[in-house]
Amino acid sequence: MKFLEFQAEVEEVLAGALHELGYKKAVADVDLPPNDSYGDLASAVPIRLAKETGKKPGDIAVEIGSKAMELAKKSKYVGAVVPHKGGYVNFSLSYPRFLVDSVASITASNDLGAVRERGEVVAIEHTNVNPNKALHIGHVRNLVLGDSLVRVMRYLGQQVQALNYVDDSGAQVADIVVGFRFLGFPDEAPPGVKYDVYCGDQVYTKVTKAYEQDPTLKAKQSLVLREIEKGEGEISEYTRKIVRRILAAQLSTCWRLGASYDLLNWESQIVHSGMWEKIFESLKKMKYVKFQTEGDNKGCWVIPDPDTGEEKVVVRSDGTAVYVAKDIPYAAWKVGVIGDPFGYEEYSKDQPGGVLYSTTMDGKKGKVRFGGADLAVSVIDTRQSYLQRIVAKVLEEFREGASRKYLHRSYEVVSLSKKTASQLGFEIEGEFAHMSGRKGLYVNADTVLDKLKERAKVETKKRNLSEAEGWVSDVAEAVAVAALRYELLKQDPDKMIVFDLDDALKFQGDTGPYLMYTYARARRILGKTEGKPRVDAGSAAKLTKPQERALGKKMSMLDISANDAGEFLSPKEVARYAHELAVAFNDFYESVPVNQEPDPELRDARLALVDASSRVLAEAMRLIGVPVRDRI
RNA sequence: GGGCCCGUAGCCCAGCACGGAUCAGGGCGUCAGCCUCCGAAGCUGAAGCGCGAAAGCUCAGAGACCGUGGGUUCGAAUCCCACCGGGCCCGCCA
Known part of the structure; x- marks a missing residue:
């Protein structure tokens, strides 16, 4: 998109001016000014130069400004260069030309800023809801963060693997199996109740209560857990069926929310893959894990936590691995520090976003491959930060730099008022x-x-x-x-x-529906017009109102916010941008007539602005999973 | 005891990674307006006056000493330190 081109030009011009004036060490950095009246980009470089040279900031600004203006003559989009006595050099867009090119790139070439070349392979894990209950709003925060990140990364040209980890062998699943098998809960949900809602709202909570009243029931839980661990037998098969049913119900909610995944990773398969045993043996050889012969952790294998000097148990005294030890092989698989033990098969074609695959352990490899990513991002809430750090530290033992390729995108929880x-x-x-x-x-x-x-x-x-x-x-x-x-x-x-x-339950103000409404408003203008969106240098020069300029500028900046979102793993940057763009549009809408404009040339130029800006808005909405409709 | 995160108007949030320009931006709620004019899920506007040495009070009515105190700097909401308040983590649970 065009604003970054403008920025690159400004930086080049500024760097050239600094160089020619002999300010060799000065960095030619520019920023958005606090106010449009200062121009479109600004540099505070004179203030910083003032100290080392002893000159006044305003004088340096004048000096740099006039040199920059000279150099800017050859540039495409730099219009005016204005020094400010406070020590700033302000750059303005050469507006008509910028707008014409901007509109053309957005509409004619459909250039919405996406990077075309093949990027890195990025594995993004999110959602990860225990398959024993329905998604609550806390899970939705995870899903929205993860899914939006997937979309943004794809927009930026990365090859994304969207992963959903299914903990099908944990205590929470065992609990509902206890409910069905030992407490007599009916297999079928009451009519009209979604299966995952039934399991979570009725079975799970009641089993938890039953544990409190009857401590011997806990023995049933460990029995179920052992059966699941074995991976065969009647209870294990039964659990498998239940898990798949709950998962199907959960996925329907995920899809409803617009999320889709490329792969389901089953915890049971990770456990049975033998990856942990391999890693454990290596860790022993590297002397990274230690067997404790005394103290609280007597009989356990532990790894040191270099931050606190404490140690973390990874293998219990009974020889079983703890939770974090299941996460380590998964992480190792993601970033490719261990071979890929999985096959992959189609799990569902019903998914709106394309085929959903599942790992298999049957040895058949199939056409698709997963794991071995250049970068792995795990969307997990902040309570697991400590464990995620340990996982990264262990990966680092296997390959230097691996901990920088394994990133925890943490987030705070959702609580209730x-x-x-x-x-x-x-x-x-x-x-x-x-x-x-x-x-x-x-x-x-x-x-x-x-x-x-x-x-x-x-x-x-x-x-x-x-x-x-x-x-x-x-x-x-x-x-x-x-x-x-x-x-x-x-x-x-x-x-x-x-x-x-x-x-x-509010749809006004800074909300998703506001974005939808704004888009629909824009499409309405285009649907009702007698004109045709088009703009050239002549008609662009007529778009002089501040609302027109502001909208034209804003619509060329989607890629800036998307870049930030990718760099900081923070898709809210795009949400903020979408809102700003919508505000700019509504500002324009209220103060600038389009179809009522008597001058057909000007009307068409405005139509072009409406068309282009609404396309960008739609793209920004798409990146954060906000649905786009022509009318609402 | 150790560690992580948060603290910005009545309420909820941007801005902090990279310190800069006059009014630190939005939203909710409040008040007053705007649909014979492209969709009102929208937009526009909103603060002082009087008394008092002052804290403050009355009529009003929009709102912010960026948690507090130091430091660094020409310049701090932004960086550093300490403290206060809130949340979380540190298990042979997951």
Whole structure:
């Protein structure tokens, strides 16, 4: 996109000016000025030069400015160069030309900033919901962060593997098997209740309660766990079936939210792959793991934590591996420090985003390959930061630099507001409560989506009285997804979200529906016009209103925010950009007539601006998984 | 005891990685407006006056000493240190 080209030109011009004036060591860096009246890009280099040269910042700005202006004559997009007495050199776009090229690249060449060349292989793991319950809003935060990152990385040209890890052999799965096999819960959910909701809301919470009342039941859990571990036998088969059923129900919610995956990684297969044994043997040879013969960890294999000087048990005294020891081989497989033991088969073709594969252990390799990525990103909440650091440290032992290729994208949890907790029947002490699957204190994703959809239906009907029910329902569903995804993405991952159900049911202001609405507004103009979107140097020169210039500039900056999103693993940058672009559009919309414009040339130029900016908006929305509709 | 994260208007958040320009940007809520004009899921506007030495108070009505205190710097919301408040992690659970 064009703004980065402009920036590159400015940097070149500035560097040239600095060089010619003898400021050899000065760095030619530019930034967006705080205010449009200062131009489109600015450099504070004179202020920094003032100190070492003893000259006044304003004088240096004048000196650099006039030299830069001279050099800028040959450039494509640099218009004016204006020194500021405070010690800044301000650069303005050569506007008509910039706009014409910008519109042309967006509409004619469909250049929305995506990098075309093949990038690195990036494995992104997200969602990872235990297959014993339905997704709650905390899981949705994970999914939205991960899925948006997948989209952004693909946009940036990376070859992404979207991975979803299924913990099919853990205690949480065992718990519901205990419920079905030993506590007599019916296999089938009551009519109208989704299977994963049934397992989570009814079976899991009640089994947890039953443990408290009858401690001997815990023995049943370990029995089930041992059976699952064996990988064969009736209980193991039964568990397999249950897990697949719950997973199918969970995936339908994930797909509903617009997420899709390339591969399912089963914990049971990682355990049975023998990868851990290999790694463990190597760690022993490297003397990285130690066998403790005394102390609290007597009889265990431990690894040292270099940060705290403490040690972490990886193999229990009974010889079984702990949780983190299952994560290590998975991580090693992702970044290719261990051979690939898996085959891959199609798991589902129903997925909206394309074929979903599953690992297999039957030795057949198939056509597709996974693992061995250049970069692995794990979207996991912040409570696991410590363990993720250990995993990275272990990888580093196998290959220098591996810990820089294995990144933990942590995020804070979603908790519930006092009010929402109280609506669920929980009276709490503070202002918010952490969710708990065991206690049944959570809000399911589908519940929220359904409520959002219900509201959206009312709003959509009001505006589209003659539309059929099916159309309204489709739009309402899209609005619901937009609202939820945007709500959970826009906030910084490091900040806890206190979720309030009533507050979430809003479609005004800085929300996903606002983006959808803005896009629909833009398409409406194009749908109603007698003109044709087109702009040339002559008509572009007529687009002099500040709202037109601001919109034209903003629409050329999607790739900047996407680059940031990729670099910092923070897709909210794109969400923020989408919102800014929408604001710029609405500002334009309110103050600049398009189809009412009597001058056809000017009208068409404005149409071109509307067309191009709405395409960019749609692309930004796509990157964060906010649905795009021509009308809502 | 050790470690990680958060603290910006009544409320919720941007800005912090790379320190810079006059008013530190949005949103929610509040008040007042705008649909004979391309979609109102939108947009526009919103602060002082009086009394008092002052804290403050009255009528009002929009809102911010960037948690506090030091330091670095020509310049700090941004970097460093300490402290305060909140959350989380440090298990032979996952």
